[in-house]
Amino acid sequence: MSIKIAPSILSADFGAFADAVVELSEAKADYIHIDVMDGHFVPVITFGSQLVSAIRPVTSTPFDVHLMIENAERFIPDFVKAGSNMVTVHPESTVHLHRLVHQIKDLGARPSVALNPSTPITAIEWVLSDIDRVLVMTVNPGFGGQAFIPEMLQKIRSLAECRAANGLRFEIAVDGGVNADTAPLVARAGADVLIAGSAVFHHPEGVGAAMDELRKGAA
Ligand code: DX5
Ligand code: ZN
DSSP states (O other): OOOEEEEBGGGSOTTOHHHHHHHHHHTTOSOEEEEEEBSSSSSOBOOOHHHHHHHGGGOOSOEEEEEEOSSHHHHHHHHHHTTOSEEEEOGGGOSOHHHHHHHHHHTTSEEEEEEOTTOOGGGGGGGGGGOSEEEEESSOTTOSSOOOOTTHHHHHHHHHHHHHHTTOOOEEEEESSOSTTTHHHHHHHTOSEEEESHHHHTOTTOHHHHHHHHHHHHO
């Protein structure tokens, strides 16, 4: 199975999201990664479900919405209604992770759980059979353009081993500092999905060339 690419529009031009999404879809992105930040769980505020509604009509590429917010349970219905296909939540943001995962499922979207760099896999052990994806943060969430944390390669390997040992099916996504140099490392460690912001949007030859380079590096 070839690696999937999920470009993060956090690195796109904030004045032209719809154009960016069309361009990514035409360049065959597997998902569009949408980073939602609330200024509490992470220091920055980005955008809410209105943005998801606004860009939903311009593409059929699945939206993978990464919620870096507190009180996610209050906002999940709006994000799903707006057209999010997959919703990622952080265990560090809630004491009721199991409930959040099932809320996402019951609303008809695919649940995913993200791990901050300091959060161990055991924090999500009891929801692994309920979710479609584990997102391994390879930077501390909050900003694009940060350096990849190499210790996270072992976390990706452990997760892949745990999945195989238990006959589970979740995909492993990697988010933060993914570029042409780190893509081969995370792919070899067991990643199925590369989430990349600056490596895609700041590539001198455009988003299509950037995605080809990531795919080739990971092959
Ligand atoms: C960081 C976000 C990432 C971010 C990645 O909090 O979750 O999705 O957009 O950006 P790069 O690829 O530039 O590290
Ligand atoms: Zn993200």
